[in-house]
Amino acid sequence: MIGRSVIAVLASTMALSGCMTETRYNQAQELVRGSPALKRDAIERCYAGSNRSTPARKAEMARIMNVSPRSDVARIYCTRAFNAIASGRISYQDFRDRSPRFIRAIQGR
Structure with a gap:
């Protein structure tokens, strides 16, 4: 299915910043906007990649996102990012450049 392959690319890109x-x-934005099941799948794929980050990287992300280092940083990051993508709060340019808009989205603002 083309949707799953596009989601897989976006999820791995989220995790690996490729x-x-x-x-x-x-395409991925439209898919996750229109299908809660695909959005859940994208979050899970992103989480699988992000969760492999080093403890130092997770601690850095926790500081950026204003969450406890003991929280599930990878899941929070992926959920916030994909919710922002699906809602249209962040554009491709925001995503690519890790713009202030992207940072606000992963901070939950």
Whole structure:
């Protein structure tokens, strides 16, 4: 299914901060906007990748996101990011550049 492959690319990109085209981002955005099941799948795939981060990276992300280092940092990051993508709060450019808008989204603001 094309949806799952686009979601897989976006989720792995979220986790690994790799390269993604604007077209693929827009496809994934429409998919997660229109399908709660695909959004859950995307969050799970992102989480699987992000959860492999080093403890130092997780502590850094916890500080950026204003959450406790003892919390499930990877899950919070992925959930907040995909909710912002699905709602249209962050654009491809925000995602790619890790703009202030993206930072606010992962901070839950």
